[in-house]
Amino acid sequence: MAKMGHVAYLVAAFLTGVSLSTSAADPAPAVPLPKPLAKVESVVKVWDQAKHNAFTGLIRHTDGAWLCTFREGSAHIPGLDGTIRVIASKDGEKWESRAVLAEKGVDLRDSKICHTPDGRLMLVMGGSYYDGAEPTPDRKRTGMHTRVAFSSDGGATWTPPAKVEGVPDNVWLWRVTWHKGVGYGTVYGIARDGKGNREFAVYRTTDGVKYGDPIDTKVPASGGEATVRFAPDDTMHILFRGEGKTRNAFVGTSKAPYADWNWKDAGRAAQGPNFIRLADGRWVYAGRDFDPKAKTVVGLMTAESLTPLVTLPSGGDTSYPGLVEAEPNLVWVSYYSSHEGKSAIYLAKVRIAKGN
Numbered sequence: 001m002a003k004m005g006h007v008a009y010l011v012a013a014f015l016t017g018v019s020l021s022t023s024a025a026d027p028a029p030a031v032p033l034p035k036p037l038a039k040v041e042s043v044v045k046v047w048d049q050a051k052h053n054a055f056t057g058l059i060r061h062t063d064g065a066w067l068c069t070f071r072e073g074s075a076h077i078p079g080l081d082g083t084i085r086v087i088a089s090k091d092g093e094k095w096e097s098r099a100v101l102a103e104k105g106v107d108l109r110d111s112k113i114c115h116t117p118d119g120r121l122m123l124v125m126g127g128s129y130y131d132g133a134e135p136t137p138d139r140k141r142t143g144m145h146t147r148v149a150f151s152s153d154g155g156a157t158w159t160p161p162a163k164v165e166g167v168p169d170n171v172w173l174w175r176v177t178w179h180k181g182v183g184y185g186t187v188y189g190i191a192r193d194g195k196g197n198r199e200f201a202v203y204r205t206t207d208g209v210k211y212g213d214p215i216d217t218k219v220p221a222s223g224g225e226a227t228v229r230f231a232p233d234d235t236m237h238i239l240f241r242g243e244g245k246t247r248n249a250f251v252g253t254s255k256a257p258y259a260d261w262n263w264k265d266a267g268r269a270a271q272g273p274n275f276i277r278l279a280d281g282r283w284v285y286a287g288r289d290f291d292p293k294a295k296t297v298v299g300l301m302t303a304e305s306l307t308p309l310v311t312l313p314s315g316g317d318t319s320y321p322g323l324v325e326a327e328p329n330l331v332w333v334s335y336y337s338s339h340e341g342k343s344a345i346y347l348a349k350v351r352i353a354k355g356n
Helices: 006-016
Strands: 038-047 052-060 066-073 083-089 096-101 107-115 121-130 141-144 147-151 171-179 182-189 199-205 212-215 223-230 236-242 250-254 262-265 271-277 283-290 294-301 306-311 319-327 330-337 344-352
Touching: 038 066, 038 083, 038 306, 052 344, 066 107, 066 121, 066 319, 066 330, 066 344, 083 107, 083 121, 107 171, 121 171, 171 199, 171 223, 182 223, 199 223, 199 236, 223 271, 236 271, 236 283, 271 319, 283 306, 283 319, 283 330, 294 319, 294 330, 294 344
Parallel strands: 052 107, 052 319
Antiparallel strands: 038 344, 052 066, 052 330, 066 083, 083 096, 107 121, 121 141, 121 147, 171 182, 182 199, 199 212, 223 236, 236 250, 250 262, 271 283, 283 294, 294 306, 319 330, 330 344
16 A cells, blocks of 8 residues: 555544554654733622713722722713712622712712821812703713812711812822822823823822822823832833723833833833732733723733723723732723613623743
8 A cells, every 4th residue: 555645644543533653763752832911800780870880999998898980970071960879799709889979060080099197088070061951861061170079987978079179270199109108199181282182190199188299290192091010129010001092001100209211112002001019029901992992801910011801891981990919919890882782880800821
């Protein structure tokens, strides 16, 4: 019999059911695929009671309860006046409403939750005003001023939303991060250079209400939303939402006293940006990416780039994540998405592979 070629042998074996044994003439066994760098362990929808549920914040309180905050409204914008809801859970599976914050005639938006140095819970939220005596879906915004509220009982009761001081009208104080007794809030607002670029700076506070002493970060891009975090050596890191043609985010770093900045184009979009430092020292980020459609991703961040690792079930109107490392290398991610037809709040648990 003529010698059968290797490919013909494989085909014949497949058709006849003959098992293939490994020999010197056979190809080497397949190399095992590398383990994924991250894995979505679970995703649950935690809230969808309003017509539009969006813009999340997530925190684990000192009593062990998980708190998630978000805006409830009739549409993304303008819609009717939005309210801020706080929901709580012991396990991340079953959630119940703990509080609702509202202000007559004001659209409360995009709340960010944190702990103050004295242990209180603090909510920072936008407060938008619209034309017309009554709230209608086609109103136009006429102004805004950031609000703040505090809770001393685990988020059950809150002080009435009050205007922050020291931040001008029509300038958005988007998120506050506390470090060694000082709160650092990213602030962006109306362009005054005549070129359509939004102004951006980091304001400081010691009480959460009064802000000033702005840091000019010299960010080389137009954008707005940004998150500040600190390394153990006090280096400030900023993840900044870019609005250029590529929509790429920018990563900025600066050592105290934060006068000199190094900015890098991160190579990816990150809208509604958030990031945290893991216990092992790596940075994990989340935000809205486009490849080519909108989606919420979780990945690794360095001082120079963003590397998406997983895409959460998401699409359409989506992003604005909250991030907490629940245990080493397990990150809980709150976010919103309309991929199931209605903008709803979700919680994902993402396992990040251990670093080398």
